[in-house]
Amino acid sequence: MAVEEVAIVGVGATPYYFRGESAPQTITELAGKAILAACDDAGISVTQIDGFAYYSEASAGYGDKMDTATFMETLGIPEVTFTAALTSGGGGSAGSIGLARAAIVAGDATYVVTVMALQQLKQRLGTVFGAAPLSPQNSFLMSSGLVGPGHLMSVLTRRHMHLYGTRREAFAEIAISSRKNAANRPQAQKRDPMTLDDYFSARMIADPLCLYDFCLETDGAVAVITTSLDRARDLKQKPVKVLAVAHGGRREWGRAFAWYGMPDPDFASSGHAPVAQRLYRRAGVGPGDIDVALIYDHFTPMVLMQLEDYGFCAKGEGGPFVESGAIRYEGGSIPVNTHGGQLSEAYIIGMTHVKEAVEQIRGAAINQVAGAEVALATGGPASIPVSGLILGQDR
Amino acid sequence: MTDTRSTTLPPESIRITTDSWTEPFWLAAKDERLVAPRCGSCGTFRFPPTPFCPACRSQDTDWVPVSGGSVFSYSIVRGLPGNRDAVLVPVVVEFADAPGVHVVSNLVDADPADVEIGRAVTLDFVVIADDWKLPVFRLADLAAER
């Protein structure tokens, strides 16, 4: 008997707020609004949700937790039959749909919600490593002044520039292209045009990374509902089929930029290569079949390294590939982050990429890629797991 | 002219903590020696120190002094909250005689413009909180000029 297929049937989001501006709403309130919006989008009642599939250890951003019982209590969800989370951090965002899939395929749940909410009033993500409690492991890292993810990834970026001749112009192209995609989106936090001059005049934070290589600091929430393809066909929206979803990574990547023990070529990579290969094999597609790529963009160079690891160009050629205009919505060979990404739309730890992938396959995206049939969304680079999701049309 | 040479974070603010597998590294640093764990069974280095050899799972460990460091990669950090004026050069150092060992620390007393991947570094130590010492690095030829 074939394994049951699953589909995403609902997506919902709160407005995206600048850091601290979602108050006085609470984190549970933000998550609840996203869940209700996703149910409405799917045409189901929230009382039909019987599964929760989180990532990032069910943390809500950094410093808050999400709790299934709390959601049940306030939203009136009568019973759950599955509640679980992927380990580690944001690298599991796309992969959390695989956790939902596992619950559905096993018959453990029928309507599974994945949700991420964050508020950065208490702890800014940008200095989260510097604020982490001291441990024997991080004592080998913390003294250096690499206080945030961007600082940590700047060291990987430098190695990529050294090995392959990658230029800051490539990072600028990623920032500028993302900004252009956000320009016509009412929900985007940054819509003003960005020029090459703007980019090169920006403050260096962790050289070679400047302010515009860093993603936004957002408050908000996004929720996604997954169910079986059979059920999906009776719901309000056109089903968006999960062609494949995978998470994991190899030891050579490991704890990544919290470790720095990676050898070449893993050091200057996104760690996604093994996940990408598995994902393509399972979906029965290759990079040439992807119509639109929603690439986790916490920092511009990590988009470039993922483009290499997902086979859109050869390893080391991400710089020239990006600089050629290949990732642009207008005129690019593989439109990337048509929603403006975490660099310009909003940073909800990967969930906006899943949402945009769904809208592209529905044919309902604001920056719709004409005839998009196959979409890729990714989570990470981060400590293992990193993850990827390929969505496609039903039938 | 402003002093643009790189430093560490304020040394008294740098804290470390240990467990039974990492403590030998920090105790050696107190004696101003940089050591890394090498498997006593198969000779594979690992870093930071962990309970098992990832190649053969042995727990036999030799603590070996490492030398011949060079810059594997680095960043230049300015404008840190609480340290706005400081310039830090966080560095990943690799060692000719300890393949696989990458030590993360600071390159100190360097003009950031002089730093390049592949440049040789020398070892120094900075006293940090609770009388521990942090291994730090200097660009090798600059140290020779002193």
Ligand SMILES: [Zn+2]
């Ligand atoms: Zn061994």
